[in-house]
Amino acid sequence: MSAVVQSAAATDVEENLTDGFNLIIDALKLNGLNTIYGVPGIPITDFGRMAQAAGIRVLSFRHEQNAGYAASIAGFLTKKPGVCLTVSAPGFLNGLTALAHATTNCFPMILISGSSEREIVDLQQGDYEEMDQLAIAKPLCKAAFRVLHAADIGIGLARAIRAAVSGRPGGVYLDLPAKLFGQVMNADAGKKSLVKVIDAAPAQIPSPDSIKRALDVLKSAKKPLIILGKGAAYAQADDALRAFVEKTGAPFLPMSMAKGILPDTHPQCAGAARSTVLKDSDVVMLIGARLNWLLSHGKGKTWGDAPKKFIQIDIEPKEMDSNVEIVAPVVGDIGSCVSALLNGMDAKWPAAPADWVGAVKTKRDDNVAKMAPKLMNNNVPMDYHGALGVLRTIVKERPDAILVNEGANTLDLARGIIDMYQPRKRIDVGTWGIMGIGMGYAIAAAIETGKPVLCVEGDSAFGFSGMEVETICRYKLPVCIVIFNNDGIYRGTDVNASGSGDPAPTVFVKGARYDKMMEAFGGVGVNATSPDELKRAVNAAMDSGKPTLINAVLDPAAGSESGRIGNLNPQSKLKKK
Ligand code: ADP
Ligand code: TZD
Ligand code: MG
Numbered sequence: 001m002s003a004v005v006q007s008a009a010a011t012d013v014e015e016n017l018t019d020g021f022n023l024i025i026d027a028l029k030l031n032g033l034n035t036i037y038g039v040p041g042i043p044i045t046d047f048g049r050m051a052q053a054a055g056i057r058v059l060s061f062r063h064e065q066n067a068g069y070a071a072s073i074a075g076f077l078t079k080k081p082g083v084c085l086t087v088s089a090p091g092f093l094n095g096l097t098a099l100a101h102a103t104t105n106c107f108p109m110i111l112i113s114g115s116s117e118r119e120i121v122d123l124q125q126g127d128y129e130e131m132d133q134l135a136i137a138k139p140l141c142k143a144a145f146r147v148l149h150a151a152d153i154g155i156g157l158a159r160a161i162r163a164a165v166s167g168r169p170g171g172v173y174l175d176l177p178a179k180l181f182g183q184v185m186n187a188d189a190g191k192k193s194l195v196k197v198i199d200a201a202p203a204q205i206p207s208p209d210s211i212k213r214a215l216d217v218l219k220s221a222k223k224p225l226i227i228l229g230k231g232a233a234y235a236q237a238d239d240a241l242r243a244f245v246e247k248t249g250a251p252f253l254p255m256s257m258a259k260g261i262l263p264d265t266h267p268q269c270a271g272a273a274r275s276t277v278l279k280d281s282d283v284v285m286l287i288g289a290r291l292n293w294l295l296s297h298g299k300g301k302t303w304g305d306a307p308k309k310f311i312q313i314d315i316e317p318k319e320m321d322s323n324v325e326i327v328a329p330v331v332g333d334i335g336s337c338v339s340a341l342l343n344g345m346d347a348k349w350p351a352a353p354a355d356w357v358g359a360v361k362t363k364r365d366d367n368v369a370k371m372a373p374k375l376m377n378n379n380v381p382m383d384y385h386g387a388l389g390v391l392r393t394i395v396k397e398r399p400d401a402i403l404v405n406e407g408a409n410t411l412d413l414a415r416g417i418i419d420m421y422q423p424r425k426r427i428d429v430g431t432w433g434i435m436g437i438g439m440g441y442a443i444a445a446a447i448e449t450g451k452p453v454l455c456v457e458g459d460s461a462f463g464f465s466g467m468e469v470e471t472i473c474r475y476k477l478p479v480c481i482v483i484f485n486n487d488g489i490y491r492g493t494d495v496n497a498s499g500s501g502d503p504a505p506t507v508f509v510k511g512a513r514y515d516k517m518m519e520a521f522g523g524v525g526v527n528a529t530s531p532d533e534l535k536r537a538v539n540a541a542m543d544s545g546k547p548t549l550i551n552a553v554l555d556p557a558a559g560s561e562s563g564r565i566g567n568l569n570p571q572s573k574l575k576k577k
Contacts, residue, residue, distance in 0.1 A: 016187040020180040021047055023153040023190050024112075025054045028083065030196050031161055033110075035059065035074065035447060037067040037440075038085030039094075042128065043114040043178035048085065059447060059475065061440070062467045064091050068098020068111065069440030069465075070447075072171070073427055075108040076234055076257075077448050079201070081164035081172070086113045088178075089129035093136075098440070100140040102171035105430045106231060108164035110157075111137070112174045114181070118148070134175045142170035150183040154194035165201040168316040169234070204315055206332035211340045214285070214311045214328040219349075221283035221309075223356045224250035225270070229289020230257035230430070231314065237335035238423050241287070244338045249351035251277050251360045255289050256428055260420030271416075272371075273363040279304035280359075285311040288334050291323040292431065293568075298324040313337045375417065380530045381555040384409055387484065388417040390535040391456060395419065398452070398542055402427065402445040406438050407458020408563035410484040414456050433565075436464030438481075443468065446477040452542050455481040459508060460489040466517065472547045473521035480541035481549045482534070483514045490563070492556030510556075518549035526550045 018026075024047065028034070035057040040048045052058040061067035064086045071082030082102075086095040092113040102109035113133055120127035137144045143163035147156035156174060164172045218224060226245055235241075242262050245252050251270035254261065262269065270277045278295075279302070291298035291310075298310065311328040312320060320329040330337050351357075375389030391414070395403060399421035405414050405428040420426050427441050438461060442453045462483050472479045486492050487510050494504035515525030526537040528550050541548035562569045 017184050018150075018187040018190040019185070020150045020153065020176075020183045021050050023150055023185075023194070024157070024176070024181075025051050025056065026191070027154050027157040027194050028056060029054065030194050031157065032080065033083050033161075036083050036085050037061060037070040037074070037444065039064045039067055039087065039091055041087035041091060043181060044085055044087055047114075047181060057447065059443065059471070061443075061471055063465070064094035065097050065436060066440035066443075066465045066468050066471075068095040068109075069101065069437045070444035071111070072098050072102035072105070072107045072109045073437070073441045074444040074448050075102060075164070075169065076105070076230070076427070077424055077445065079108070079165065079234065079236060081108040081110045081161055082444065084109065084111045086111065087129070088113065088115045088133070089131035091129075092131065092133050096137060096140060099137065099171040099173060101430070101432060101434060101437075103141050104432055106169050106234070107171070108169035109171045110160045110164055110174055111141075111171065112176060115146075115175050115177045117179060118177055134173070137173035137175070140171070141173050142168075144173035144175070146175035146177070147180060148177065150180060150185045150190065151193050153180075158195035158197050161197045161200050167201075167204075168314075168319075169201075201333075203336050204332040206313075206330050206337045206340055208340075210328070210330045210332075211337075211344050214313075214330050215341060215344050217283055217309055217311055217328045218248065218285060221250075222353055223280055223282045224248065224285070224352050225277045225281035225283070226250050226252040226285045226287060227255065227289050227295070228252055228258040228261055228287050229255045231288020232334055233258045233261055233288070233424050235288060235334035236423075237338055240335060240338045240342065244342050247342065247345055247349060249357060250285075251281075251352070251357065253277055255294065256415045257424075257426055257430065258289070259415075259426045261423045263421045264419035265421070267361070268357075270360050270364060272367040273360050275302070276363045277360055278302050280306065281308065282306060283309045283311065285313070287313045287338070290314075290319060290431075294431070371417070378531050379555075381553055381558075382529070382531060382534070383555050383558040384413045384484070385417070386531045387482075387534055387552055387554065388414055390531045391454070391482065391538065392418045394535065394538050394542065395454070396421070398454075399425070401425070401452045401454050401542065402449060404428070404438055404441045404445065404453060404455040405457075406435055406461040407456075407484060408460075408490050408565075409486075409559035410456060410458035410461065410563075412563035412565075418456075435461045438462055439465035439468030439472065442479045442481070443471060443475070443477060446479055447475075452478045452545060453480070454538070454542070455479065457481060457483050458489075459483050459485045459487070459512070459514065462514065466514075469518050469523065469547070469549060470521045473518070473523045477547060478545035479547055480538055481518075482538060482552050483549065484554050485512065485514060485551050486554040486559055487512070487556040490561050491559045513551055515549050515551040518547065521547075523547035523549060527553065529553045
């Protein structure tokens with residue numbers, strides 16, 4: 001209900017009034033947007049307070065980028081746009097990275113930012129935190145809107161919601177100049193101006209022809225492969241996806257945030273035979289995954305010489321043929337597309353050829369067996385495998401916990417080693433391979449799902465959002481952060497070739513105790529030097545639900561440059577000796 005301001009007009013006639021503050025709050029609540037991630041300040045300080053008083057959950061962060069990442073992953077986890085609230089110019093810019101990230105990753109998010117007065121900004125007269133924010137946001141998001149009149153707040157938010165969640169989801173910018181918040185209007189007219197968005201992301205039904213074409217190509221396959229991407233996780237069509245994959249009998253490969261839609265231990269999972277299935281498959285069906293760098297653009301050495309046919313299911317028609325020819329494009333939402341495919345497969349649908357399925361299974365079992373002893377080592381100092389072996393078991397025992405993961409070696413090895421068992425339980429660096437998502441993701445995951453969160457963080461990765469441990473302690477969130485502390489980026493062993501006395505660019509303070517940071521804010525800090533210690537500390541944290549940070553001391557020499565993507569890192573052949 002709108003808080004009503006009473007005003008005694010000169011005429012002595014009392015009118016019920018509302019204002020921009022109240023209308024924005026009412027519009028958010030009307031559309032079920034009940035959580036805001038942000039940082040307060042001019043002109044939104046009072047807005048945050050009032051929103052909280054009105055029952056919206058307001059999570060106040062230490063830096064807007066982290067609040068923005070929180071909003072972006074809230075969008076991924078819930079299919080509703082995550083809302084981030086920032087102050088003008090610098091706060092807005094801090095949030096913008098996350099907005100661009102949301103757009104790149106196809107997560108629905110709305111960045112709402114206060115801004116300075118139009119009249120002054122447009123004449124460039126030097127207002128407090130002056131910046132033409134709308135113009136700057138536009139190229140970095142799916143849509144950008146500005147509201148100048150209180151009466152347009154309802155429409156403005158409705159447009160933002162639709163733009164964020166319909167079609168391919170993405171980031172939307174909503175610019176609210178300071179004056180708007182205090183603008184007063186008649187309360188009844190204000191109430192009527194609000195819009196409850198109906199069917200914000202309408203089902204997009206694929207054409208029957210496209211379904212038939214896709215099934216014909218799939219049926220012709222001798223070596224089919226299904227690749228599940230994070231769009232498939234986002235779609236929340238878990239039962240239909242599982243039924244479809246099982247009906248085909250084909251090996252499936254989950255992209256990192258699609259792990260767990262079907263468990264990584266499923267007999268058809270080809271995660272541990274990735275190179276084999278990419279090289280040797282003859283028909284590849286992409287479901288909510290793009291053929292970008294993460295899949296070597298669908299060509300080159302990774303994909304082998306044998307000719308391949310691609311089928312692609314995606315809500316975005318322009319995604320088709322972006323990197324290679326798609327012989328069977330299926331455009332629609334994944335739930336509708338997969339249901340239509342299932343309907344088109346009769347009882348006699350042939351299972352994937354047994355020789356192919358068998359070959360993939362053999363490769364996978366071999367690779368798993370080769371890895372097993374490494375994961376059981378109790379070396380001190382720890383290596384990645386010893387530490388990850390422990391975490392792998394913990395996730396197996398606690399399959400509903402959410403795993404947040406970032407770093408280089410810490411990311412690449414954890415992704416391969418830690419099996420996931422449920423959909424949308426693994427959230428990580430995403431399409432950009434971005435560092436800094438860690439604490440924002442952890443906070444949103446805890447808030448949006450109420451589940452315990454385990455963060456597996458490189459020491460460098462953690463540094464990008466580390467101050468938010470205070471936020472985690474303040475809101476008493478069930479987050480356990482494990483820092484793989486190898487004294488630096490990739491390794492802690494680099495030396496400065498100049499001998500100037502400065503450390504090399506990739507190394508940090510040796511023997512740093514990140515656990516003390518957590519203690520500073522009343523959380524639990526643990527220094528773990530062996531896999532056994534690590535296991536005890538993580539289990540205690542997951543049992544207690546207390547904010548915990550475990551400094552896992554790793555061998556500084558254990559990692560490799562850029563983790564698994566060293567090939568993307570140019571190296572000078574002309575280095576000085
Ligand atoms: P990954 O990184 O896991 O490979 P990408 O982010 O590259 O995944 O691809 C996700 C794809 O999923 C995008 O092309 C996006 O358009 C698509 N997508 C997102 N939501 C849906 C949906 N509900 N239905 C169909 N496609 C979707
Ligand atoms: N800045 C941002 C925003 N994203 C990035 N990906 C990078 C910088 C470059 N970068 C990586 O790609 S991984 C990484 C950086 C700085 C950190 C790797 O070190 P780590 O992990 O300690 O997190 P490991 O286990 O030591 O490899
Ligand atoms: Mg490191």
